[in-house]
Amino acid sequence: DAGITQSPRHKVTETGTPVTLRCHQTENHRYMYWYRQDPEHGLRLIHYSYGVKDTDKGEVSDGYSVSRSKTEDFLLTLESATSSQTSVYFCAISESDNQPQHFGDGTRLSIL
Amino acid sequence: KQEVTQIPAALSVPEGENLVLNCSFTDSAIYNLQWFRQDPGKGLTSLLLIQSSQREQTSGRLNASLDKSSGRSTLYIAASQPGDSATYLCAARPYSGGGADGLTFGKGTHLIIQP
Numbered sequence: 001d002a003g004i005t006q007s008p009r010h011k012v013t014e015t016g017t018p019v020t021l022r023c024h025q026t027e028n029h030r031y032m033y034w035y036r037q038d039p040e041h042g043l044r045l046i047h048y049s050y051g052v053k054d055t056d057k058g059e060v061s062d063g064y065s066v067s068r069s070k071t072e073d074f075l076l077t078l079e080s081a082t083s084s085q086t087s088v089y090f091c092a093i094s095e096s097d098n099q100p101q102h103f104g105d106g107t108r109l110s111i112l
Numbered sequence: 113k114q115e116v117t118q119i120p121a122a123l124s125v126p127e128g129e130n131l132v133l134n135c136s137f138t139d140s141a142i143y144n145l146q147w148f149r150q151d152p153g154k155g156l157t158s159l160l161l162i163q164s165s166q167r168e169q170t171s172g173r174l175n176a177s178l179d180k181s182s183g184r185s186t187l188y189i190a191a192s193q194p195g196d197s198a199t200y201l202c203a204a205r206p207y208s209g210g211g212a213d214g215l216t217f218g219k220g221t222h223l224i225i226q227p
Contacts, residue, residue, distance in 0.1 A: 033214050043201070045214030058214050090155060092214075097205075098163060100146055101215060103156040 003027050004104035006091050012110045019078040021107050023091030025071075031094045032074040033101065034058075034066065036087040043090070049074055081111045114139045116204055118218035126226045127194060133187040133221045135202035140180045143205040146215065147176050147187050149198040156201065160187070164207065192225045199223070 003026030013019055023032060034046040035058075045058030047066040055066050063085060065077045078085055088108050092101040115138045125131055135145070144163045148156040160169045160176040162185065168177040175188040185202055199222045203215035 035214070042219040043203075043215075043217040045216075048214050092156075098144065100158045100161040101203075102158055103148075105155040 004091060004093055004102065006089075006104040006107050008107060009105065010108045012112065013081055014112055015082055016080050019081050019109065019111075021076045021089055021091075021109070023074045023076070023104060025074075025093050027093060027095070027102075028071060029093040029095045030071075031097070031101075032068065033092040033094075034064075034074070034076045035090045035092065036060065036085075037090060037106075038087050046076065046089075083111050085109065086111045114142075114204055114206060114216040116202060116216050116218040118200075118202060118221050120221060121219070122222040122224075124224040124226060125192060127192060129192050130188070130190050131192055131223075133189070133200050133202075133223070135185040135187070135218055137183045137185075137204045137216075139204075139206070140183055141207045142180065143207040145176075145178055145185050146203050146205070147174075147185075148201045148203065150201060150220070151198050159200075194225045194227050197223055197225045 005024045007022045033048040035043045037043045044060045046064050047058050049055045049068045067075045088106045090106045091104040094101045117136045119134050146161045147159040150156050162169045162178040173190040178185045199220040201220045203217045205215050206213050
């Protein structure tokens with residue numbers, strides 16, 4: 001299995017609080033991604049990174065920011081969490097653009 | 113905007129049958145297409161990746177095909193087993209030149225193999 005660790009695995013928080021999710025990889029892959037998975041919409045891309053300090057927006061980036069200061073870590077931040085951001089969040093990595101994406105085990109986030 | 117559709121949404125078959133899962137996409141300008149399985153409460157496991165220049169890929173009892181011109185991909189599972197029960201997702205990667213763009217996913221086919 002690809003060496004991807006997401007933390008925390010579960011989190012419950014209140015509306016309006018800041019939340020940071022961490023994705024850590026041990027594969028030294030260049031590309032990293034954040035997705036969210038919801039029953040109604042399936043998996044959708046939030047943000048992605050194509051190198052240290054190089055990031056770009058995905059389909060559903062509003063309300064989210066990301067940072068990548070090291071190759072191995074990709075952080076997703078909800079500046080002021082809302083109930084609509086309750087979801088399961090997945091991190092993925094890939095070595096290059098013609099290689100498969102590999103996913104972490106996910107973070108289940110509940111915002112009350 | 114790329115849209116990916118998977119039919120059927122759910123499928124239940126007896127053990128031992130060969131089966132085909134379907135995936136269609138609206139924009140043929142894709143870089144590659146990837147098939148995954150997802151077990152309940154788990155992450156996604158990559159099964160097969162087909163590059164846009166390829167027609168099919170095989171791994172064990174799995175065979176995935178790609179027809180870009182018609183916007184279709186199929187995942188063939190031979191001699192199905194109860195352990196194959198899972199949700200199967202297909203995802204298309206857009207051809208944007210940079211290649212770093214994320215995947216567009218279908219909503220999956222929930223497969224149950226009856227012992």
